[in-house]
Amino acid sequence: MASGIARYQMVNVAGAPREAEAVAFSTTNLYLSKAADPTSRRDALYRNHQLWSLLLKDLGMRDNRLPAELKRMVSDLAIWSMNYSRQALAQPLSLEPLIVVNRNIIEGLRAAPAPPAATGSLRAALAV
Amino acid sequence: MAMNSINTNNGALAALASLNQTAAALQNTENQISTGKKVSSASDNPAIYAISQTMNAQISSLSAVQDGLTLAGQAVNTASSAAGSISSVLSSLANTVTSASSSDANLTSLQQNVTAALSEITAAAQTATFNGVNLLVGANGTPSGTTGTLSVAQDINGTQYSVTDALTQLNPASPATNILSALGLSGLDVTNSATNGGVNFSFANNLTASSFANNTTLTLGNGTNSWVFNVINGPAGAADTTTVNGSTQTINVIVNNSTQSVDQMVGQLASAISGAGFAVQTQSDGSLNIVGNGITAAASSSSITGVNTPTQLTAAQTNITAVQTAVSRMDQVSAYFGAASNQLTQMGNFASSLSTALTSGVGALTDADMAAESAQLNSLQTKQQLAIQSLSIANSQPQSLLTLFR
Numbered sequence: 001m002a003s004g005i006a007r008y009q010m011v012n013v014a015g016a017p018r019e020a021e022a023v024a025f026s027t028t029n030l031y032l033s034k035a036a037d038p039t040s041r042r043d044a045l046y047r048n049h050q051l052w053s054l055l056l057k058d059l060g061m062r063d064n065r066l067p068a069e070l071k072r073m074v075s076d077l078a079i080w081s082m083n084y085s086r087q088a089l090a091q092p093l094s095l096e097p098l099i100v101v102n103r104n105i106i107e108g109l110r111a112a113p114a115p116p117a118a119t120g121s122l123r124a125a126l127a128v
Numbered sequence: 129m130a131m132n133s134i135n136t137n138n139g140a141l142a143a144l145a146s147l148n149q150t151a152a153a154l155q156n157t158e159n160q161i162s163t164g165k166k167v168s169s170a171s172d173n174p175a176i177y178a179i180s181q182t183m184n185a186q187i188s189s190l191s192a193v194q195d196g197l198t199l200a201g202q203a204v205n206t207a208s209s210a211a212g213s214i215s216s217v218l219s220s221l222a223n224t225v226t227s228a229s230s231s232d233a234n235l236t237s238l239q240q241n242v243t244a245a246l247s248e249i250t251a252a253a254q255t256a257t258f259n260g261v262n263l264l265v266g267a268n269g270t271p272s273g274t275t276g277t278l279s280v281a282q283d284i285n286g287t288q289y290s291v292t293d294a295l296t297q298l299n300p301a302s303p304a305t306n307i308l309s310a311l312g313l314s315g316l317d318v319t320n321s322a323t324n325g326g327v328n329f330s331f332a333n334n335l336t337a338s339s340f341a342n343n344t345t346l347t348l349g350n351g352t353n354s355w356v357f358n359v360i361n362g363p364a365g366a367a368d369t370t371t372v373n374g375s376t377q378t379i380n381v382i383v384n385n386s387t388q389s390v391d392q393m394v395g396q397l398a399s400a401i402s403g404a405g406f407a408v409q410t411q412s413d414g415s416l417n418i419v420g421n422g423i424t425a426a427a428s429s430s431s432i433t434g435v436n437t438p439t440q441l442t443a444a445q446t447n448i449t450a451v452q453t454a455v456s457r458m459d460q461v462s463a464y465f466g467a468a469s470n471q472l473t474q475m476g477n478f479a480s481s482l483s484t485a486l487t488s489g490v491g492a493l494t495d496a497d498m499a500a501e502s503a504q505l506n507s508l509q510t511k512q513q514l515a516i517q518s519l520s521i522a523n524s525q526p527q528s529l530l531t532l533f534r
Contacts, residue, residue, distance in 0.1 A: 108514030
């Protein structure tokens, strides 16, 4: 999908890793939501499986620095998503659960961090 | 363009070799994963837990196995869907050729249906390609350059699991090059009232086990070529042999007339005839319709006592026999792919279970057998935690991330 590559290449991977990952998930969701006929459904399920498989691989790496709790949750999600994708190949399961999980990941990656609290000196300055 | 080629996943296979030791250790410690139970805390099985703590990069090998199995599953499902479509067309075709046997049939119009059906079957088979693999017609699929070879690593030892394409399933000794030939439907023509090549062999009351004596034969011929099915009494389970001498093929059919029943030996003879490329259908009166290669009653015979002189089938009987045989051949192909699909799913589930056990750096081996609702809840919690950091794939494997977009 040319637009997918184009979107990905527009993202500054090194400078904006979270956005790059969000784009990966949102492109996968695009394929999943457009999967009308058997061929595109199979293709979408494989892409989803590959994405989560990539993530699971990464979590297993010695130098993966995600906090333990997050690592556990994401591993569970990866295994669930890969299993569900495989089952959905052979049975007419809804793809919605896969899409919803991916969407939550996207929203997490795109959430802006909370703004820092106003510093004491600025408050003091405004009170003048 | 192939994404990850199933057949050249050598990197994964090399990495898998290093997991042999782990496999032995896991099995020796009464691997709870292989019995389907999940290990939910270190106290459940300290040995597995301890092993898992050191399995870091090796989880990537299991992911590669899962990727390969999923790709293989898709190739099989593609073939399975196409086989289902072909079976539906064959059902309609069976109705069409049966209609053609009634005296007031409009044969020209019915032949248009036949031609359309044959085209549909050919197209369905040729386009059943996934990622360069066509499990119906092998190298004869579209786009060009397809292969019928599918072989994938099924476990951490790199043991290969292979799936055979339909053309090879249907004629292992010498596969046809297109699906119509393999199904025996090439040139199906309901307007041709000249006999299309089919005979009927019926049986008399004096057919007994001892009729199947050494070197008694059943011969099929078309005036140019002959197929001689030669009865030989031999050990049970011995394979039938085929020799070719000019225009005559001799197929030795090994039976045991002191231990096998008449029905069993007739069945074996029918199988040998079918294996030689003919369509064989047992009729309700127990006789055999045999179709293919333009055979004629005049050039066919049998020296087996109790096998009557063959009669020529009408064109309609020939066509019906051919289509009935195609239907059962396609059913066999579908059953094979169904079984392959189930096996691939099971292998994938096992690899996934093992993967769960080996996930490293995880505080405890949790039960990953979640329902969709639990997955959603988990993903909401994950969303919260992702607010301040990335998943890190982009940093550690930017090129891998890019391949997801091809």
